[in-house]
Amino acid sequence: MEIFNDLLKFTVVDIIDVFLVALLLYYLYKLVKGTVAINIFIGIIIIYGAWRLTAFLNMELLTGIFGGFMKVGIIALIVVFQPEIRKFLLMVGSTNFNRRRKFIKQFSFLKTETTNETDVDAIVSACSKMSMSKTGALIVFERNNNLDFLSSSGDEMNIKVTQPIIESIFFKNSPLHDGAIVVSNNIVKATRVILPVNNEKNIPLRFGLRHRAAIGVTEKTDALALVVSEETGHISYFKDGEFVVFEDTNALNSMIKTDLA
Numbered sequence: 621m622e623i624f625n626d627l628l629k630f631t632v633v634d635i636i637d638v639f640l641v642a643l644l645l646y647y648l649y650k651l652v653k654g655t656v657a658i659n660i661f662i663g664i665i666i667i668y669g670a671w672r673l674t675a676f677l678n679m680e681l682l683t684g685i686f687g688g689f690m691k692v693g694i695i696a697l698i699v700v701f702q703p704e705i706r707k708f709l710l711m712v713g714s715t716n717f718n719r720r721r722k723f724i725k726q727f728s729f730l731k732t733e734t735t736n737e738t739d740v741d742a743i744v745s746a747c748s749k750m751s752m753s754k755t756g757a758l759i760v761f762e763r764n765n766n767l768d769f770l771s772s773s774g775d776e777m778n779i780k781v782t783q784p785i786i787e788s789i790f791f792k793n794s795p796l797h798d799g800a801i802v803v804s805n806n807i808v809k810a811t812r813v814i815l816p817v818n819n820e821k822n823i824p825l826r827f828g829l830r831h832r833a834a835i836g837v838t839e840k841t842d843a844l845a846l847v848v849s850e851e852t853g854h855i856s857y858f859k860d861g862e863f864v865v866f867e868d869t870n871a872l873n874s875m876i877k878t879d880l881a
Contacts, residue, residue, distance in 0.1 A: 738806045739781045740876045746786035747848050747855050748869050756797075756850030757790040758830045760815070761880060762804035765841040771802050774813035781806045790848075800833065800845075816840060818861070827856075834858040844879055 645665075671686035743759060750757050760767065775796065779785055781803060789811055790797045799812040815833035823831060827849070834845035839861030847856040857864040857872055859879060866872040 738803055738880060740873055740880070742781055742783040743786055743803070743846070744869050744873045744876070746783045747846055749783075749787060750790060750848045751853040751855050754850055754853040755787075755790055755792060755848065756830060757786075757846070757848040758800040758815070758833060759786070759846040760800050760802045760813070760834075760837055761844040761846075761876070762802055762809070763842045763844065763880065765843065767802050767804070767809075767841065767843060770813055770815060770837070771810035774799055774802075774810040776810050777801075777808045779808040781808060800837075831856060831858075835861050838862075844876065846876075 667686060667689065671683065671690055674682040674686060738761065747757060747759070760770075785808065786801075788794060789801060789808070796811040800815050801811045802809045802813055816836040817829060817832045818836040818839060823835070828851070830847045830849070834847050834856070835858060837843050838845050838858045842860075845858040847858070848854075849856070855869075855872070857866060857875065864875065866875055
């Protein structure tokens with residue numbers, strides 16, 4: 621009877637509370653999906669559920685054991701989930717920023733955003749040509765998250781994007797071809813950039829370090845990445861740590877322009 625009375629006291633605030641918790645769990649699941657961290661995440665949910673259940677049943681000994689684990693384990697979890705926590709904070713910050721931009725865009729007299737004027741046509745054309753000659757390439761497009769912390773690992777540049785420039789950078793005998801390039805607002809900011817490599821996701825063996833690096837940088841930031849395989853000449857597009865399927869270069873061109881807009 622007491623439980624039934626508590627249910628009757630369920631207010632709108634409680635509904636919002638449950639919805640926000642569900643939303644938080646969804647985002648957390650989305651972050652760890654496809655990685656080894658998913659098993660740890662599920663284990664935490666099970667232990668937390670057991671802790672709440674034993675507390676509800678007044679099982680004091682088990683409640684104390686699970687409660688002690690939850691209190692001490694939080695420090696270990698921060699260490700274990702450090703990459704996921706960082707990505708989650710970046711996701712929240714970028715999402716809010718994007719919404720503010722869309723809101724401001726409704727008022728023409730308040731327009732303060734700068735459009736990304738990257739010459740996507742030139743980059744895709746260069747990738748198509750490199751694909752035919754099986755020239756390996758890794759191109760990262762900067763969006764909201766500043767990538768200076770990555771650019772500093774390579775050679776700083778300030779070159780306007782053109783098709784010949786992209787092809788010459790990744791030419792096999794060029795001293796700049798090794799590593800990635802970072803492109804922002806039609807400028808090549810850096811070459812020979814070292815990117816974080818993702819070793820957790822299971823991807824086909826035909827994909828090498830360039831593809832893992834593209835997954836890593838698009839997981840940890842909101843950047844986009846293009847990869848041309850040196851072995852097969854295949855062009856791959858990455859967003860949010862995932863392969864993005866496209867039919868042809870025209871579709872790829874449109875996707876990148878939309879994602880950069």
